[in-house]
Amino acid sequence: MKITDVRVIVTCPGRNYVAVKILTDEPGLYGVGDATLNGRELAVAAALQEHLAPLLIGRDPDQIEDIWQMLFRGTYWRGGPVLMTALAGIDIALWDIKGKRAGLPVYSLLGGKTRDGAWAYTHCGGHTNEELEDSVRAAMAKGFQHIRVQCPVPGATSTYGMGGAAEAASASWLGKGSGDGGPMPHVEGNWEPASYLRVVPKMFAYLRDKLGDELNLLHDVHERLNPVQAARLAKELEPYHLFFLEDALRPEHKESFRLVRNASTTPLAMGELFHTKYECLPLFTEQLIDFIRCDIGHIGGITEAKKIAILAEPYQIQTAWHGPGDISPATHCANVHVDVSIPNFGVQEMVYFPEIVHEVFPGAPECRDGKLWPSEAPGLGCDINEEAAKKYPYQRNYLPVCRRADGSVHDW
Structure with a gap:
């Protein structure tokens, strides 16, 4: 062949x-x-x-x-x-x-199933704590036991994650037209770490009071804090027993996780912006994180993901592969085939793709009862409709840019 x-x-x-x-x-x-x-x-x-x-x-x-x-x-x-x-x-x-x-099915070639389905988490946000609570309850009604929660930052013109599942699945929050033939980045302005650090613990205090302690709650910092700020947040969130705190630091400074780890027992997840197993190693060997969150679509695929999971296993680190709407259903299928075939799976991020995506990429993983289920068809289970793809030509677009209150660029 x-x-x-x-x-x-x-x-x-x-x-x-x-x-x-x-x-x-x-x-x-x-x-x-x-x-x-x-x-x-x-x-x-x-x-x-x-x-x-x-x-x-x-x-x-x-x-x-x-x-x-x-x-x-x-x-x-x-x-x-x-x-x-x-x-x-x-x-x-x-x-x-x-x-x-x-x-x-690919999971069979990776060693066979270690579980029937993969626990999944969805995204919830809201302009107020009450609105966020309603969003979480709606997700719970769909069977989700793991939910990522985000809230607005006072003073910021917009806040990453506040749109919840709809934001995670769509491109509606990306840049708008600039008059030069293509869109320019959306700017999330006036974002300040002090405001963020004040509001996030209050969000979790509210949700735990209203929803109890059994629900697995997650939160994404999105690499926006310095080490001392991240350590403070992890420490202040300890009473609310997060499932994990995601991407608290920039990917360049892995040694800074020592400070965060020493300050708190809040579980830590990292790796969305990693590209190889070598970037994961120092966090594994020092047991500085609890979940590895690489994107299978950005680390070289299933081959590298399997190796990363194997390296993580002896350090009792679980996987939580990246699963947003900006990777196609083919990677989401790859995620789930790996998830169900490894012993140290933790949780899987997921999105509900719009129908227009299913038209082009039939075969996204099925989500039910708070879990993702791999296809039993030979291969990964995802296809591409090339004729449908031709109907939707490329449109230039960018990820947003974050700026502080003084106008300086900050990590988005």
């Missing part, structure tokens, strides 16, 4: 996605992967089309590990978000082919 073609499909069914479709010389046998990097989609598409796809023609798609090593190490200028996202698109598509050829 040989690879005969690699199609890179850029489409925008509500937001931009980059799909990789790898065809083989066996009639009807192909794989679908996801290589979406939000805000830099065309950079990944160019890397695939101009540099990586030519290396695949004529290769045996069964040799996933060898292809992975060649594409990662053979570039010499290895790693980074663009190349690792491109590699992920290829890797996910190759695993899809392997499963289809074997006539088995």
